[in-house]
Amino acid sequence: MKQPILCFRIGIFLVMLMAVAFCASADDFNDYYPLAKGNRWKYVIIEKDQQAEEEIIVEGVEDIDGLPVFKLSSGENDYMLVTAQTDGFQVLKNYFYGTSEIFSPPKALYYVNKEKSFSHIKVSGPEKNTRNGLITVISQAKPAEDITVPAGNFKQCRKFSIRIDEKFSGSNRADSNFCTVWFAKGVGKVKESCVNIERNLASSETTELVSAVIAGRQIGVPDRAAIKK
Numbered sequence: 725m726k727q728p729i730l731c732f733r734i735g736i737f738l739v740m741l742m743a744v745a746f747c748a749s750a751d752d753f754n755d756y757y758p759l760a761k762g763n764r765w766k767y768v769i770i771e772k773d774q775q776a777e778e779e780i781i782v783e784g785v786e787d788i789d790g791l792p793v794f795k796l797s798s799g800e801n802d803y804m805l806v807t808a809q810t811d812g813f814q815v816l817k818n819y820f821y822g823t824s825e826i827f828s829p830p831k832a833l834y835y836v837n838k839e840k841s842f843s844h845i846k847v848s849g850p851e852k853n854t855r856n857g858l859i860t861v862i863s864q865a866k867p868a869e870d871i872t873v874p875a876g877n878f879k880q881c882r883k884f885s886i887r888i889d890e891k892f893s894g895s896n897r898a899d900s901n902f903c904t905v906w907f908a909k910g911v912g913k914v915k916e917s918c919v920n921i922e923r924n925l926a927s928s929e930t931t932e933l934v935s936a937v938i939a940g941r942q943i944g945v946p947d948r949a950a951i952k953k
Contacts, residue, residue, distance in 0.1 A: 752810045756882050756907040758938050759794045759808050761785060765912055765936045766946075768874065771929040778931075788816070812838070812863070831859060833886060838863045855892055862887040871906045871915050873932040875944030878908035881915075897923065911936060911943060 764781040783795045783803070793816060797803045805816040807830070814830035826845050832838060841860045866883040888901040903918040916931040935944030 753812055754808050754810065755909050757808050757813060757912050758910060759785075759792075759796075759806070760939060762940075763912075763936070763938050766934045766944075767931050768934055769929055769931050771927065777934075827859070832861060833863060857890060857892040859891075860889045866904075869906065871908070873914050873934075875914065875933040875935055878906075878911065878914050881906040881908050883907075899923070911938060 759782055761782050761784055764779060766777065766779045769776045769778055778798055781797045783797045785792050785794050787793070791807045793805050793807050795803055795805055800821075802820045804818045807814050807816070813833045815827060815833065816830045817827070818825040828843050828845075832840055839860070839862045841858055843856065843858055845854060845856055864885045866885055868880040869883050871878050871881045884905050884907075886901070886903045886905060888903075890899045890901075891897075900921045901918055902920075903916055905913060906915045908914045911933070913931075914933040917928075918930075919926060919928045933944065935942070935946045937943070937946075
C-alpha cells in the first residue's frame with residue numbers, strides 16, 4: 725500500500741484549516757493542531773479495499789531561528805519537522821522510506837487562502853541520490869463542517885482544500901495531490917481525503933482519526949481496532 729500523503733507527504737502526515745469562513749486573525753491555527761511533546765494521533769488509512777494503521781507522535785521540540793520546531797514521528801524511522809503558526813502550518817523537512825526532503829522556504833500548508841511555490845531537495849537511497857524540484861501549494865479555507873470518524877463526532881471542524889503540484893528538474897514528470905482536510909479544535913486533524921496523481925496514474929485514499937491523546941486527555945477508544953475485519 726502506498727504511504728499516506730498528507731499524514732506526512734504534505735504526508736502525503738498529512739497538511740495539516742466555519743458556518744462562515746474563518747479569518748486568520750480571529751482563529752489561531754495552533755488551537756486546531758495542538759503540537760506539544762507527547763501528543764499522539766492514531767489513524768486508519770483506507771485505499772480501495774485495503775486498510776492500514778498509522779500513529780503520529782510529537783517526539784520533541786527545538787528552537788530553530790527563533791521558531792519552535794516539532795518532530796512528528798510516524799514509526800519506522802519516518803518523521804517530519806514542522807512549525808505551527810497562528811495562521812497556518814509549515815513543513816521544514818520530511819523523511820520517509822529512506823528519502824529525505826528539505827524545503828526552502830518551509831512548505832506552507834493550511835492557510836486561509838494562499839498560493840506559493842517552494843524549492844525542494846530530495847535525497848534518497850544508500851547512494852544519496854539527489855533531485856531538485858519545485859512544489860506549488862494552493863490552500864483554500866472552506867465552510868466549517870461537522871465530521872464523524874471512528875474517534876467520535878466533531879463539531880464545526882475547520883476545512884481546507886489543498887492542491888500540491890510537484891515538478892522535478894531535468895524531467896517531464898509532474899505529480900499532483902488534491903486533498904480535503906478537516907481539523908477539530910483542541911484535537912487536530914480528524915479526516916483527510918486525497919486524490920493523488922503520480923506518473924499519470926490516479927489513486928485515492930481517506931485517513932480518519934481513531935483515537936488521540938492531547939495534553940494527557942484521551943479522545944476516542946485507545947484500544948479500538950482501526951482496521952475493520
